[in-house]
Amino acid sequence: MTQELRTEPSLATTYFGDRLADAVERKRSQLVVGLDPQVDLLPIELRGDVHLGREHAAEAFGRFCRGVIDAVAPYVVAVKPQSAFFEELGADGVRALEDVCAYARQAGLLVILDAKRGDIGSTSRAYASAFLEGTAEPSVRDRGPGEGVGGNREVPPGGARPPLADALTVNPYLGRDAIEPMLAACKREGAGIFCVVKTSNAGSVEVQDAILTDGKPLWQHVARLVREWGEDIVGARGLSSVGAVIGATHPRAVGEARRLLPQSILLLPGVGAQGATPADVARAFTSGPASALVTVSRALIYAFRVDGGEWRAAAGAEAARLRGEVWTVSGW
């Protein structure tokens, strides 16, 4: 596998866990900023034309996200755009998402696309291609033998595209079939995935806490599957490319997930607007400084609404503060 990757110098040549570990140690940060643009929460100065239609709102989303990226880049290792807010604006929103992802990568940040996709077969392959694979022409790769159109497999005039994102959140309900094409992208292109295991919402109990015959909740069974899925995609730093989303609002679950998933990177939402504190997630970091990431979205990008001041400066200050707080509780 390593040899195969080395033959593609234009793509990522190292596993996701190693890329993340480098970034975490270089920046001394385990903070991820969630990009959740919403029209009615934007700074006044960006709202001017949004009532004229979706393309104007999408333009405002782009300006807002780029401004946040500029402000927080020194303090965070990754951005986590929430796909839904861009999709709400249709094709214009998706164009803005593409631009924002490219901008973040140019700023030296990893991009974790929060889209929680999960489907099967060729559909799952399409999602892997859409989000995690840099490719010349995404629709003509990885079909079965004999299905291809030979003449279309070359690089188009525009040249190759990089992947939209470095990592993707995925949903486990459909089983390994839904994850398999993403695992291939993890191996081939250095991508990462974060599987939803135990979410931060109160209603997560309805399905995720259903008790199995071993007396344990379903989410712990899913955690064991995540461990299996990722156990042969572990980088030199000991971190698997298959991580898990664990709501920081359930501190005991964070500790249990760490025990069940010793090599997975835990992505921890829920700090800030949802009520969890950095201290609630301290135990997530016992597998290394890059073994967990704290994601903060609204409380950071809309900090100006609470703290006042210029919106970029407020976001930057909040990122700097949280970066330090998380680093301290992580114990590294």
Add this chain to the structure above:
Amino acid sequence: MTQELRTEPSLATTYFGDRLADAVERKRSQLVVGLDPQVDLLPIELRGDVHLGREHAAEAFGRFCRGVIDAVAPYVVAVKPQSAFFEELGADGVRALEDVCAYARQAGLLVILDAKRGDIGSTSRAYASAFLEGTAEPSVRDRGPGEGVGGNREVPPGGARPPLADALTVNPYLGRDAIEPMLAACKREGAGIFCVVKTSNAGSVEVQDAILTDGKPLWQHVARLVREWGEDIVGARGLSSVGAVIGATHPRAVGEARRLLPQSILLLPGVGAQGATPADVARAFTSGPASALVTVSRALIYAFRVDGGEWRAAAGAEAARLRGEVWTVSGW
């Protein structure tokens, strides 16, 4: 609720189950065609420019889907576009998806968008807005009090947009929080949802068949949740707006799902390319002629690759044949 709906004559005024029942009885069809466009499976005549880039591939997807819609419209009640294949082409693909959905609705077909979304809070609201709500300006609706920007709530110059789709597939892993905004769209706008319960893939056993303390598989617990979520959104014809996706590849599960979900419309993929036959799903129809829908995708839209002949004619013939076969086994 009925009164509230009547005050919005430009939007749907009847529950999804009633709209579907009308269409099923009028067309004597319980067939849904899945729109799964893939570049390397398209008819040769549409592939000419696809190697020039995504916008050309998206244009080809649009031409292909419109041709299929024209051919099958007399024989099917709905189209089910698979979002992933459009998303694979980025913003260009999403624009094509928007065009295809509008075209299908103009052809008198219901649109069931297969996107299997599932997230929480404001993210879930954004997905409901993106796919199920016809609105003036989607991003400024349904925020909490005090969060809005009053001046932006009016209809923009372009006027109101209809919803992208009539119904959406959703994922239950995050619990009712992930479904709540969609339920609101079901009540307010006559939308429908189909919750993934037991999928057609072999790997569905990994999570969906985990055995709970009552000795039953998880998917039956999820089916009971689906019943609860939909029990107060039942139309005059006795069908709930909250349906379930049950793989036709598991005939016994189809019967069990029918028993657990007497008022839900069962969406049944897996006939054709995945190996199930119409006879495998006969028992799904015992709650009425519109109480189940058989979705056929590749075996129908790419029928020309097996049967030869002009691609539109082949799709139309296959739709006509399957329509009759399903209607017969349904016993209505």
